[in-house]
Amino acid sequence: MTLSGFTGTHPRLNGGAMELDYHEFIARLQRYEAEIVPAFTHFQKLKHDLAETRRRELRLDQFKAGVLSSFVRNRLLDQVYLPLIGANLAKQLGAAGSDTRTDRMGLLLLISPPGYGKTTLMEYVASRLGITLVKINGPALGHHVTSLDPAEARNASAREEIEKLNLAFEMGDNVMIYIDDIQHTNPEFLQKFISLCDGTRKIEGVFKGEAKTYDLRGRKVAVVMAGNPYTEVGGKFQVPDMLANRADTYNLGDILGGHEEAFKDSYIENALTSNAVLARIAARSHADALAVLKIARTGTREGVEFEGSFSAEEINDAVAVMEKLLHVREIILRVNQEYVRSAAMEDAYRTEPPFKLQGSYRNMNKIADKIQPLMTDAEVATLIADHYRGEAQTLSQAAEANL
Template sequence: MELCPELERYACDAPLTERLEGLLGDHPRIAGGGALTVRLDELLARTAGFRDDVVPGFRAYQRLRTSLVDAERGRLRLDDHRPRVMSAFVRNRLLDEVYLPLIGDSLAKQLGTADADRRTDSQGLLLLVSPPGYGKTTLMEYVADRLGMVLVKISGPNLGHDVTSLDPEQAPSATARQEVEKINFALEAGNNTLLYLDDIQHTSPELLQKFIPLCDATRRVEGVRDGEPRSYDLRGKRFAVCMAGNPYTESGEQFRIPDMLANRADVWNLGEVLSGREDVFALSFVENALTANPVLAPLAARSRDDLALLVRLAGGSDPAARAEHLEHPYSAAELDRILAVLRHLLTARDTVLAVNAAYIASAAQTDATRTEPPFRLQGSYRNMNKIAERIVPVMNDDELSAVIDDHYAGEAQTLTTGAEANLLKLAALRGTLTAEQAERWAAISGSYVRNQALGGPDDDPVTRAVAALGLLADRIAAVETAIQRAADPRHLLAGAQGAANGGAVSGGTVNDRPTPGRHAKITNAPH
């Protein structure tokens, strides 16, 4: 069949083959020396085959690969391991100046550094401890996001105390099995991974021992993946381990870390004040509460210097603080509202800090040495935010006190025991204890000490009798010590010297003030 017969035809002497030279690359059609031969007849046949066979096959491969990857992503739940920083996260001065440098130094031991002084023996463990509500998990989400790492979070309560192996088949429940599988997934992923074990006080010490080789220079750990035991060697890989927990449990018995693991860990307490950082720690409660209050929320996106100056203005103790030094152009009405809320917030912060210190001090004691019931109310960032969201500029001191009382009254209702004792202790911390409440607090404390010494009604009678005899022996020993001290010649000599200086040692009233180098003159009181 001839196309376009009306067109004039003529013989063409153009070459149908062309050779290209000087090409760079490793394509199969490029021969040695960088030469490529192109033939017109072969090109048309080859491109037709590419269009009819290769392109459809490649597209089918892409569809199959996408479906398999999506199925595997769903099985591994990869989206759950992407760090997500909370919108309310505040990078306060405490994080910038204290904790991020400390955490960075700890992670540098595990991940290595980019400079020439990089250590070749990656090792270590980051251990964060604090009462609940101080943002341990939020902080690690932020760190993993900034470092561009996969964050594999393991829930301690889901693991429980019964999980002692990294074999998912030995997990007692489906949730525990899932957490063990996530641990093995992190070990399998290896590079660019941050393994984060949260609430380790709910886990077994035997399970924590499995991570000891991972935290020393060997960087090896035994795991189980797809039913097969595997040995993971993480030397030279960008892999880090972080654990977090609350050591201040009611009895302290559930928080046990193997000694060999603790020796390899950098331990930092987010709930305690570091030496010399008291002001920054106190300011962090205000900084973290900004987003919780609608009046103060805009300050979270403004200059940090403005916030520091506003806090000084609200405190009223710095005469050098001037509103004209603020960087943002606040209106007079807006500035008045902000300062009013900040004044109430600083008052609430004092209570929260006192509660936090009392909680930590009480939790650190053993039951045998307590002189009052354990204090279990908490003063964390979370408590501060709950109080801050209820503060308004027109509130007076009595209304603020009522807000604090209502908050901790609700917190006390969630305690299993000791709600009344905890609220009385809170009133004592705030200086609002009435005479009737003080009497009740003294009675509760005395009853607690007595029950600790003699045992409660549920204790064994023999144990209670032995405890009573021990208490009686202690009292007799105290009387004996007092008698021996009174009969001591050195004590009598001191009394005689006091009498020679013009003072009698018998009971009386002081009618002359003591002067340096002399005893006070005491006369007998009339009977």
């Protein structure tokens, strides 16, 4: 039998026609069903099982950036820090358009006391950029790790972090390397990143037992480090000079020039979701929460309009809570300023023990959670004192002096 009218090319076609032998066709079809299809199905299963095994080994889900539900994009982030971080990442990753840099380099170094949302902020940025976030846990590395060879790590947790870091180098593109709590690491370990953060963009690594030199020039790779001015034993932590010279350093716990009001208000904005009364306002509109803040600050409702529909009782309760939070914020700010001042002081010039009580967003949120509209000023003062008395219990030394 001859079949005609075919277009295209095929080994069985001759001038647009094909000779068909029915019995031979049925034999080939039966062989296909009996041998080829089961073999292909088995191959697909093996491929799927291998991919799942490798996925579990590499734990790829942990590299997907996720944003906490409690994250607040306050005005300080929106107007101050995100533009600064964006400028640094444009230097490291490149920018869209013809004006992008070809000499990609640099490091983003975030310094602040604990509780200011350094990790949460970078997870948000990585999520919005759509890049892989490889988080390296500084305390898991410890002070003993000075090499990028997993075989030299003293324990399993440190080895896992080094393997994760080398996997990021192996990925080599569209990745953000985020090293958290660098005050717990050895400065010699941080020195390994000096060449990665300059124009050469090279670093030595070891992947699956093989030593490699990774050349990441022109690749979309960002390096971010975050830390606290104090180490876990209370000593001052120093970033290697050559690394610090290559970094854009920002202190999320300090007031940036010209943005004092935005910094102060960020304490309130971050605490909105922690207080049950204010959370109901903020859940409907962040602008309405700022309107409540304006009323509490000025003492007048003239010219203030709300986007949502709230009862007079809801507004009165929210304003009462906000007035108390403004008082709490002033205490928290004074604690924060003392912490930053003490952290910047050389030990040789100290006349008193280091001040290690913290005035962070985390402290503000803990206190805001307990604020009620009917509380008196004395009750609020007692609440603050009890909070810091509890915080002082965990200080290894100088608790009395800090209080």
